[in-house]
Each structure stands twice: as C-alpha cells, then as structure tokens.
Amino acid sequence: MLQKSDNVRQKAIRTPEGRSGAIRRHPKRARDSVRHAANGIFSGFHSQRHLRIHFVLGALALVAGVVWGLSRAELLILVFAITLVIVFELLNTAVETIVDMVTTAYHPQAKLAKDIAAGAVLVASINAMIVGLLLFMDAERFRAVITTPPRSPHPMHALVAAFGLVVVLLMACKALGGRGRFMHGGVVSGHAALGFCLTTIILLAVPESPLVGALGIFLALLVSQSRVEAGVHSLREVLLGAALGVAVPVFVYKVLPFAVALVTRPLSGGVG
Numbered sequence: 001m002l003q004k005s006d007n008v009r010q011k012a013i014r015t016p017e018g019r020s021g022a023i024r025r026h027p028k029r030a031r032d033s034v035r036h037a038a039n040g041i042f043s044g045f046h047s048q049r050h051l052r053i054h055f056v057l058g059a060l061a062l063v064a065g066v067v068w069g070l071s072r073a074e075l076l077i078l079v080f081a082i083t084l085v086i087v088f089e090l091l092n093t094a095v096e097t098i099v100d101m102v103t104t105a106y107h108p109q110a111k112l113a114k115d116i117a118a119g120a121v122l123v124a125s126i127n128a129m130i131v132g133l134l135l136f137m138d139a140e141r142f143r144a145v146i147t148t149p150p151r152s153p154h155p156m157h158a159l160v161a162a163f164g165l166v167v168v169l170l171m172a173c174k175a176l177g178g179r180g181r182f183m184h185g186g187v188v189s190g191h192a193a194l195g196f197c198l199t200t201i202i203l204l205a206v207p208e209s210p211l212v213g214a215l216g217i218f219l220a221l222l223v224s225q226s227r228v229e230a231g232v233h234s235l236r237e238v239l240l241g242a243a244l245g246v247a248v249p250v251f252v253y254k255v256l257p258f259a260v261a262l263v264t265r266p267l268s269g270g271v272g
Contacts (some may be wrong), residue, residue: 039181044093046175050121051089058082059168061132062161066153067256074135075157081124081131088124092117153253155205159198162249166197169244189233189241195220196245204253220245 044051065078095117099110153161173188180186199216206212224242227233233241 035184041090042171042174042181044090045171048089048093051086051093052172052175054082054085054089055168055171058086059161059165062164063252063256064136066157066161066252068136069153070135070157072154072156075160077131078135079160081128085121085124085128088117088121092121153257155201158205158249158253159201162197162201162252163194165252166193166245166248169248170194170241173240173244185232187237187240188244189224189227189238191227192220192224192233192238192241193245195223196242197249198245200246200249201253204249 045055061078061082062075065075070078096114099113103110170188170190170193174180174186174190177187184190199213199220202216203213220242224238228235228238
C-alpha cells in the first residue's frame with residue numbers, strides 16, 4: 001500500500017514541460033556529489049561568457065601573482081577574491097536558470113531576483129579589483145621584480161598557479177571540442193592533465209628526490225592507462241592531456257621567470 005502511494009505521489013509531479021517525472025534522488029555517494037558539482041561548474045563555463053572571462057582572468061591573476069613574488073598570505077587573499085567572484089557568478093547563473101524555468105514572461109519580481117544576483121557578482125568583482133590594485137600597484141615591488149635576477153617561484157605558489165591554469169585550459173579545450181564533461185570524456189583527458197601537472201610540479205620542486213618523482217610518474221601513467229582501458233578516452237586524448245599537464249608547470253616554473261627577466265632587462269638599467 002505504501003509503495004502504491006509513493007507511485008501515485010511520483011506520478012503527480014510534473015516537469016516544466018508538463019510531462020510526468022519521477023522524483024530525483026540525491027546522490028548516495030560523495031564521489032557522485034563531487035562529480036555533479038564539477039559538471040555544474042563546467043556547464044556554467046560552457047554556457048556563460050562572463051564566467052569564462054572570470055576564469056581566464058583569475059588564472060592570469062594567479063600567474064601574475066607568482067611572477068610578482070607575492071607572499072603566501074597575499075596569494076591567499078588573491079585566491080579568495082578570485083574564488084568569491086566565480087562563486088557569485090555561478091550563483092547568478094543558477095538564479096537566472098531557475099527564474100527562466102519558472103516563467104518566460106516578464107515579471108517585476110523575476111527581474112528583481114536577476115538584478116540582485118547580478119549585483120552580488122558586481123560587488124565581488126569590485127572587491128577583486130580593489131584586492132588586485134592593493135597587491136600589484138606597488139612601485140617597490142615592481143622595482144624588485146625588474147632588478148632581481150630570474151629565479152624559480154616558490155613550489156607551492158607555482159602549484160597553485162599551474163593548477164588553476166590547467167583547469168581553465170582543460171575546460172576551454174572540452175568546451176571547444178563540444179563533447180565530454182569536466183572529468184569525463186572530451187577531446188582532452190582531465191585525469192591525465194591533472195595527474196601529470198602534479199607530477200611535473202613534484203619533479204621541478206624536488207629534483208633531489210628521484211624516488212618521489214618516479215612514484216609520481218608511475219601514478220600519473222597508471223591513471224592515464226585506466227582512462228584508456230575504461231574506454232573513456234583514446235590514447236591520443238590521454239597524450240594531449242599529459243602534454244597539457246607537463247607544459248603548463250614547466251611554463252610557470254621555468255620559462256616564465258626568464259621571459260619576464262628578458263622583457264624587463266631594458267627597464268632595470270633605467271631604474272638602476
């Protein structure tokens with residue numbers, strides 16, 4: 001009797017299109033919750049131009065923070081400001097989606113809900129701009145950057161910047177490819193990209209520990225092989241992900257400091 005009552009209750013539920021639909025169950029496992037959340041972020045990145053802009057600017061700001069030689073506390077403040085903008089942009093997208101699902105006609109309350117959500121994004125963006133001005137608009141810091149010989153950034157700082165840049169490039173490649181989700185399918189393997197990104201950071205940051213590096217390479221290869229054997233990615237897609245995961249940390253950790261020194265060398269003579 002209870003089962004029949006549940007079935008009747010489910011039949012009474014209607015979707016926005018008027019079709020009957022079953023009750024959606026919450027994911028039972030934490031892994032499913034994380035996967036759904038990651039897919040939500042990727043869907044927002046794929047569909048919302050402003051969210052793509054925020055992600056790209058955030059990744060570039062992290063790289064600039066590494067080049068600028070921000071301290072750990074300063075970099076933490078920068079990460080928090082970037083995250084705040086992205087979080088409010090995601091919430092704004094969710095509010096707009098729900099409002100559009102409820103009503104397609106103009107309604108003052110619907111407009112008010114969208115305006116308030118957009119206002120939250122604006123406040124977070126202004127906060128991020130203020131944080132950026134306070135952190136980067138420093139004459140003494142600029143003088144130190146252009147006069148100091150090139151050196152590798154702090155490993156943890158490079159890890160944060162490289163990881164953020166890999167995530168943005170990964171979502172961009174999947175969005176341009178037109179298929180796949182954040183960590184499943186697509187033209188580039190996300191598991192291979194993140195695995196080799198972490199391994200490359202370990203190799204660059206701890207060159208005196210070859211055993212740790214070898215273990216990281218083994219784990220990254222194991223993860224990549226599992227994606228091919230599971231049929232989620234082809235060998236080409238896994239190799240592209242691995243190349244992306246290796247190239248970004250090398251760029252942030254090795255190439256970028258020397259490129260900045262090369263560009264600022266003429267300025268250092270004038271400052272001196």
